[in-house]
Amino acid sequence: MSSPGLTLLLLLMATPPPLQPSSLAPPDTPEGKAAIVGLILSALERATxxxxxxxxxxxxxxVVGFRVLEVQLKGVQEKWAWDPQLQWPSLRVGKLVEKLVPLLHRSIFYLKLSDPKYLREFQPIIQPGFWKLPHAWTSTDASMVYPTFESWDSFSEERSDSCLVQLLGTGTDSSQPCRLSDFCRTLMTKPGCSGYCLSHQLLFFLLARMKGCTGGLFCQGQHYMNLFCANMMDLNRRAEAIGYAYPTRDIFMENSRPSDGALD
Structure with missing residues (x-):
């Protein structure tokens, strides 16, 4: 499956042209923070x-992207509820969640019509409670960036999907979750990957964490997520340096999904 980057795409589509720096108060002031919060919430409301x-x-x-958004909004609402200065934005977030939840519930009906097999295989990741916010944000480590990136012809979305289905335990063989074939171990830990291969590697270990997989290779899950995040950040910087020219624009959005818990 594609990584849950659609939310970011929708936000970029829905966001009005950026304001000039002079039209916003400094971001480290209460006024500046309020203005930024307002812009973000307006974009999220348009996306919804x-x-x-x-x-x-x-x-x-x-649907995965919007489910992750729902979790993040609830986390923000819980945090802001304790700040008197953020009570109004917190109420606004709450109303947004109230609109989003029934839409996500209704989306299942349409997914059953459009692709029932795909829904059956990946339904766990769109269920309430599957996605959890990271306990802390982490910074990427530039020393983990690959010296060179390799093209690997063995990667395809279909093969990646088969490994994700194996991980989730939703295949037709009724296998248990968190199982890992030698092929998937190689695919999801291959060094030097870039583009969609790299983002799918991160997604694999992220789903493993959400699923509670802890044995074997998954004991090193945080290491691999740090490794992949560092390289995705490096690729994003390269995309920024060339003005997000095609096809780097799509990779940039793929790498910028809001679920990996990494900061520059």
Whole structure:
């Protein structure tokens, strides 16, 4: 499956042209923070309206992105509830969650019509409670960036999907979750990957963490996530340096999904 980057894409589509720096108060002031919060919430509200209008056309990858957004909004609401200065934005976030939850519930109906097999295989990751916020944000380590990136012809979305299904335990063989074939071990830990291969490697270990996989290779899960995040950040910097020219723009959005818990 594609990584849950659709949310970011929708936000970029829905966000109005950026304001000039002079039109915003400094971000380290209460006024500046309030302005930034307002811009972000307005973009999220437009993205949710977009979801409502296009709900019959939504695919599973998009639902995953909005499910992650729901979890993040609830986390923000819980944190802001303790700050008197953020009570109004907190209420606004709460209303947004109230709109989003029933839309996500209704999306299952359309997914059953469009691709029931895909839904059956990946339904666990769109269920309430699957996604959890990281306990802490981490900074990427530039020393973990690969000296060179390799092209690896063995990678394909279909092969990646088969490994994710194996991890989730939702295949037709009724296997237990967290199992790992030699092929998937090689695919998901191959060094030097870039592009979609790299983001799918991170997604694999992220799903393993959400699923509670801890034995064997998954004992090193945090190491691999740190490694992949560092290289994704490096690729994003390269994309920024060339003005997000095609096809780096799509990779940039893929790498910028809001679920990996990494900061520059």
């Amino acid at each position: 309206s977009f979801l409502k209008k296009r709900l019959p056309e939504i695919n599973l990858d998009g």
